[in-house]
Amino acid sequence: MPLKRSLSQTLSVYSSEHFPWFKKQTSQHRHQVVVGVGGNIGDVKRRFEHLFFEIQRDRRVVLTQTSLILKNPPFGFSEQEDFLNTIIVIKTSMNAKVFLAFLMRLEKKFGRKRSFANAPRTLDLDIIFFDNLVMNTDKLTLPHPAWMERESVLIPLSGLHL
Numbered sequence: 001m002p003l004k005r006s007l008s009q010t011l012s013v014y015s016s017e018h019f020p021w022f023k024k025q026t027s028q029h030r031h032q033v034v035v036g037v038g039g040n041i042g043d044v045k046r047r048f049e050h051l052f053f054e055i056q057r058d059r060r061v062v063l064t065q066t067s068l069i070l071k072n073p074p075f076g077f078s079e080q081e082d083f084l085n086t087i088i089v090i091k092t093s094m095n096a097k098v099f100l101a102f103l104m105r106l107e108k109k110f111g112r113k114r115s116f117a118n119a120p121r122t123l124d125l126d127i128i129f130f131d132n133l134v135m136n137t138d139k140l141t142l143p144h145p146a147w148m149e150r151e152s153v154l155i156p157l158s159g160l161h162l
Contacts, residue, residue: 011155019068037123044122055106066086089162
């Protein structure tokens with residue numbers, strides 16, 4: 001049963017069995033990736049739990065941490081349900097572009113449909129940090145360009161051990 005705590009009239013945090021979660025483990029993977037996770041269609045908390053186990057099954061990655069879950073209002077397109085957001089930390093040996101493709105396949109597997117910017121979605125996976133890599137291409141900008149401006153990143157990120 002998730003536990004809820006209100007931070008303000010528009011922000012709440014939830015915790016559950018796997019959010020937040022931390023496992024000290026060694027990994028042969030070279031890179032540490034901080035990934036923002038969000039969604040606002042359907043049973044998002046349950047989807048986050050399924051994502052947790054889906055990631056654990058893939059040998060190309062090791063899940064090392066998750067944050068609490070933040071419920072927050074949408075931005076950009078405001079005529080939609082509130083979002084749930086969390087952060088996961090993954091170790092991998094994939095390079096940044098290959099890892100982005102991995103995340104996009106996960107989004108698709110969990111029913112993500114791309115229609116317009118800031119549209120409602122079942123699952124949104126954004127690379128916030130990939131080690132200390134700085135990159136700016138058509139498909140990927142690192143670190144994520146708006147991470148410092150978003151409560152949906154800052155609040156969950158504040159409880160992690162990085």
